[in-house]
Amino acid sequence: MDSDARKIPSHEVTYARLRDMILFGHLAPGAPVTIQGLIGDLGAGMTPVREAIRRLTAEGALLPQGNRRVAVPELSVDLLEQVAFARLAIEPRLAELAAPKLTGAQIDRLEAIDGAVNRAIEAGKLPDYLAANHAFHFALYEAAEAPVLLDLARSLWLRAGPGLRAVIGRYGREVAPDLHRVALAAMRAGDAKALGSAIERDIQQGVDHIRQALAESH
Amino acid sequence: MDSDARKIPSHEVTYARLRDMILFGHLAPGAPVTIQGLIGDLGAGMTPVREAIRRLTAEGALLPQGNRRVAVPELSVDLLEQVAFARLAIEPRLAELAAPKLTGAQIDRLEAIDGAVNRAIEAGKLPDYLAANHAFHFALYEAAEAPVLLDLARSLWLRAGPGLRAVIGRYGREVAPDLHRVALAAMRAGDAKALGSAIERDIQQGVDHIRQALAESH
DNA sequence: GTTCAAGAAATTTGATCAAATTATTCGCCT
DNA sequence: AGGCGAATAATTTGATCAAATTTCTTGAAC
Numbered sequence: 001m002d003s004d005a006r007k008i009p010s011h012e013v014t015y016a017r018l019r020d021m022i023l024f025g026h027l028a029p030g031a032p033v034t035i036q037g038l039i040g041d042l043g044a045g046m047t048p049v050r051e052a053i054r055r056l057t058a059e060g061a062l063l064p065q066g067n068r069r070v071a072v073p074e075l076s077v078d079l080l081e082q083v084a085f086a087r088l089a090i091e092p093r094l095a096e097l098a099a100p101k102l103t104g105a106q107i108d109r110l111e112a113i114d115g116a117v118n119r120a121i122e123a124g125k126l127p128d129y130l131a132a133n134h135a136f137h138f139a140l141y142e143a144a145e146a147p148v149l150l151d152l153a154r155s156l157w158l159r160a161g162p163g164l165r166a167v168i169g170r171y172g173r174e175v176a177p178d179l180h181r182v183a184l185a186a187m188r189a190g191d192a193k194a195l196g197s198a199i200e201r202d203i204q205q206g207v208d209h210i211r212q213a214l215a216e217s218h
Numbered sequence: 219m220d221s222d223a224r225k226i227p228s229h230e231v232t233y234a235r236l237r238d239m240i241l242f243g244h245l246a247p248g249a250p251v252t253i254q255g256l257i258g259d260l261g262a263g264m265t266p267v268r269e270a271i272r273r274l275t276a277e278g279a280l281l282p283q284g285n286r287r288v289a290v291p292e293l294s295v296d297l298l299e300q301v302a303f304a305r306l307a308i309e310p311r312l313a314e315l316a317a318p319k320l321t322g323a324q325i326d327r328l329e330a331i332d333g334a335v336n337r338a339i340e341a342g343k344l345p346d347y348l349a350a351n352h353a354f355h356f357a358l359y360e361a362a363e364a365p366v367l368l369d370l371a372r373s374l375w376l377r378a379g380p381g382l383r384a385v386i387g388r389y390g391r392e393v394a395p396d397l398h399r400v401a402l403a404a405m406r407a408g409d410a411k412a413l414g415s416a417i418e419r420d421i422q423q424g425v426d427h428i429r430q431a432l433a434e435s436h
Numbered sequence: 437g438t439t440c441a442a443g444a445a446a447t448t449t450g451a452t453c454a455a456a457t458t459a460t461t462c463g464c465c466t
Numbered sequence: 467a468g469g470c471g472a473a474t475a476a477t478t479t480g481a482t483c484a485a486a487t488t489t490c491t492t493g494a495a496c
Contacts, residue, residue: 009286009451036475047265047452050476054269058276060369067460068227068476082366089307148300148377151278152370159366227477254449263478268450285486286450 011048018052022061022072023158024130025165029074033062061158075163077214084207087156090149091137091203092196097144099192107187110139114180130164136180166213179205229266236260236270240279240290241376242348243383247292251280279376293381295432302425305374308367309355309421310414315362317410325405328357332398348382354398384431397423
């Protein structure tokens, strides 16, 4: 029954679960991320939990609290600006690198993911939207075959995670230009520059969204 | 005697030691970074060593090897280009942010560190040079008070670490323009743009150095 | 008879857990 | 309000289990 789960180690599973909780804003900033608590919640042993916390701390998704505890960091305007700057530097480059390597099948897959994004928006399913949007960007970035830049992008999305919580619950007004469609058109045309530009504007749009949500919650 | 060391946890010490070994090229790429080996070499327990390895893996300083081991990654030309691109995007920005916040005392300290850099060069002490150069850059970057960008810079230096090993042992021909001096002049003048530009050229110079060393070792 | 290969045993190493230790925090009492 | 003590949580060690690599042996082919 559970014979299929035997191959992947427990600390990987624990890491992935905790990461997704942060990435999609399921954990409140300042939340008490305690080892003992996660042992109960995730049903894992102590060692796997410790290692998951250490990894996420190293990636900037958790913040050490002076005393020997960690918590989900509050996303201040100052931190958001740093994340925004770095994302705008790294991710358009990833898109440019991916452009010449994309196969037709990969573009089809990206178009399918983008369909899921739009369906989630129309249905008003914010969590689904966040997951699908994440999937779209990283399916594209992975095609760039640039592991260093990809790791940086992952870390930056993780740091922006707590900000998404502020977005959740706001009206799902999705903005005018659908930049994913622009990006897809650039992919089909093989235009790396245009693709990078579309991704850049898409990031700018997303960051603006978080910035507004942050400003309204004081 | 060791009463002062009681406050900082063992896994932090272990992490810092292993990190520095990678950062300054003391570990050969492909080297067998094994838990049991480090327990012996560093005299630490199993859990601290595990956590240090996990943290450094998350930061990209160590690479998982399919089987459940990790090793110091080989620095290919391709990886170096990615690191170079990201460093050129992030670090000049850190310098610009630091410029208006630098106090006279901090600039004096940076000048002192740069003195150590030059002394190490003249004495032909490569390890001392690497340590002092690292200290110079991060003393500057820390003044920017931008933790996100600072973490990214740390991760990038860590990824470039294995490349330094190729540089060690080559003739210590230090290049013409001393860009640290240019940077110090920009700091005293309070010219953020000039400081960013000096750091940018300094990075370019360092990357060129590694690139050449890499090319010569085929 | 020698060599190569396949397979099995043994050793090494990583993963997980449980217990003991140490530090921090919180409530209570003065 | 300040300090003392109990409780809670993190750190660390040691032990046990599972996986992987290496080595040794055995058999067959040349």
